[in-house]
Amino acid sequence: MNDPRDPRLRALIDDAAADIEPHDRLHQIRTHPKVSTMSNRRPWLLTAGAAAVAAAAVVVAVAVVTQRDSDPDGSGPVASAGSPSQTADSPSPSETSSAPSTDQVAVPVYYVGDTAMGDRLFREFHRVDAGTRLLAAAQLATDGPPQDPDYRTLWPSGAVAAVSFDGVGATGSFSVELADSSLEQRPAGMSSAEAKLAVQGLVFTLQGTGKVRAPLTAYFDGEVVPLLGIDTAKGVQHNPDLLSLVNITQPEEGQQVTGSTLKVEGVANSFEATVPWEIQDAGGKVVLKGFVTAEGWMDKLYPWSDQIDISSLSPGTYTFIARTDDPSDGEGAGPFEDTRSFTVG
Numbered sequence: 001m002n003d004p005r006d007p008r009l010r011a012l013i014d015d016a017a018a019d020i021e022p023h024d025r026l027h028q029i030r031t032h033p034k035v036s037t038m039s040n041r042r043p044w045l046l047t048a049g050a051a052a053v054a055a056a057a058v059v060v061a062v063a064v065v066t067q068r069d070s071d072p073d074g075s076g077p078v079a080s081a082g083s084p085s086q087t088a089d090s091p092s093p094s095e096t097s098s099a100p101s102t103d104q105v106a107v108p109v110y111y112v113g114d115t116a117m118g119d120r121l122f123r124e125f126h127r128v129d130a131g132t133r134l135l136a137a138a139q140l141a142t143d144g145p146p147q148d149p150d151y152r153t154l155w156p157s158g159a160v161a162a163v164s165f166d167g168v169g170a171t172g173s174f175s176v177e178l179a180d181s182s183l184e185q186r187p188a189g190m191s192s193a194e195a196k197l198a199v200q201g202l203v204f205t206l207q208g209t210g211k212v213r214a215p216l217t218a219y220f221d222g223e224v225v226p227l228l229g230i231d232t233a234k235g236v237q238h239n240p241d242l243l244s245l246v247n248i249t250q251p252e253e254g255q256q257v258t259g260s261t262l263k264v265e266g267v268a269n270s271f272e273a274t275v276p277w278e279i280q281d282a283g284g285k286v287v288l289k290g291f292v293t294a295e296g297w298m299d300k301l302y303p304w305s306d307q308i309d310i311s312s313l314s315p316g317t318y319t320f321i322a323r324t325d326d327p328s329d330g331e332g333a334g335p336f337e338d339t340r341s342f343t344v345g
Contacts, residue, residue, distance in 0.1 A: 103130040107137040108208035110201040111144070111151035112194075113244065116334035119194070120244040121201050122151055123208070124253070133209055134163040138176065141205040142198075147253040150339060154190065154198040159183055165210055173235050174206045174216045178227070181220050186229040195228040200242050207238055243301065245269045245324050245336040255342045257310070262320070264292070265305035266338070270324040273297040275304050276335075280319045287313065291325075315345025 106125045113122040124147055128136035142155035162177040178184070186195045203216050215235025218227040226232060246268040251257065268275045273296055278289035294304035304322075323337040 104128065105130045105133055107133055107140075108205065109137055109140045109146070110204040110208070111141070111146045111148075112154055112197050112201065113148075113151045113338075115244055115336050117336070119197055120336070121197065121204060121242050122148070122244050122247050122338060123204070123249075124148055124151065125249070134165065134174070134206060135160070137205050137209040138163045138202060141202050148340070149253075153201070154194050155202075156180075156183070156187060160202075163206070165212075165214070167214070170213050172212065172214045174203075174210065174214055176202070176206075176216060176218050176227070178218055178220045178225065181225070183228065184218075184220065184225045190228070192229070195230060196239075197242060199227055199230050199236060200239050203236055203238050204243075213238065240300075244338065245301070246275065246322050246338050247301070248320070248322050248338045248340050251320055251340045251342045253340050255340070257342050257344050260309060260311035262308040262310045262342070263305070264308060264320060264322070265303065266322055267301040267303055268294050268297075268322070268324060269299075269301050270294060270297055271327045272325065273302065273304075274325040275322055276325060277306075277308075277320065277322045279308070279310070279313075280321065282317050287318070310344060313344050317341060317343050 104127050107128055108123045109126050110121045110123050112119050126137070126140050126147075128140070138160045142153060142159040143157050144153040146152065158179050160176055161179040164175045166172055166175060186192070190198075199216075206216060207213055215237045216227075216232065217235050218225050218232040224233050227236070230236060246266065248264070248266040250263055250265045262279075264277065266275075273294040274291055275294055276289070276291045278286050281287050288308065288310070290306075290308070292304045292306040294302040296302040318341070320340045320342060321337055322339075323335040326332065326335045
């Protein structure tokens with residue numbers, strides 16, 4: 001796992017945090033009563049000539065990414081010889097190569113976490129090689145480990161063998177080649193709800209990494225197959241109802257904070273855009289509290305950020321907690337919340 005305190009990773013996260021956020025229908029969560037064909041085939045093996053073209057495209061992409069300081073996450077136009085330009089909503093067509101690049105990007109990876117309304121999906125950022133970011137992100141989503149100990153993956157290890165993107169923009173699709181045919185069905189002990197969360201975590205991860213709302217189709221041995229019992233023949237799209245209504249981007253888990261200011265940011269869908277926060281010491285005592293106003297509420301997840309004066313805190317380990325506002329005043333299921341531990345001094 002990459003050191004979450006790496007300042008370069010934090011810089012990459014700042015630029016990548018604006019990745020695509022599929023969030024239609026989030027208002028349905030807020031209105032919850034407790035709150036007020038298999039024969040399709042896909043060629044996976046490249047001919048020698050196609051492999052050479054793909055390799056050349058990767059070299060060009062890395063060169064362009066390296067030269068574009070304003071586009072550190074590599075989502076800008078990348079043109080390869082003999083092919084049309086790939087825009088921000090068109091990720092690289094194939095990332096099955098194991099050859100690493102020298103450039104790094106931050107990718108959003110979605111894991112499962114507990115909430116007052118059951119398990120939901122939370123996002124955290126990881127640094128990976130730019131040339132194989134789709135495959136790397138997919139394997140992080142399925143294998144982990146997450147940086148935050150409150151998150152988890154529901155997948156058996158070693159689930160994803162290859163990933164590619166075919167087509168252009170939202171009319172294209174992500175293709176995931178399974179490492180084992182047993183993954184076509186739910187493993188023993190996995191509920192249908194857990195299967196949906198696992199698949200959706202992979203969908204959100206690929207969409208966020210590729211910056212395009214394209215569906216996912218699973219393959220094994222070149223044939224379209226179900227994924228954990230879920231039909232993928234028509235493509236699996238994102239389901240925003242499964243996202244947590246609050247998610248912290250910064251601080252990162254275990255971050256070492258120097259100076260007198262703690263930068264906090266994330267996304268939320270909270271009543272009247274109010275995101276209450278507090279900082280607890282190692283013993284669970286609340287030492288600082290306040291709130292930040294998000295850029296909006298009701299219809300989607302909105303960004304929020306703040307600079308917190310922590311000059312009064314002694315050296316030690318603390319926990320930052322961000323919550324949704326609870327309009328039921330404790331009568332409902334309770335607020336959504338996310339936490340990050342950090343160290344001062």
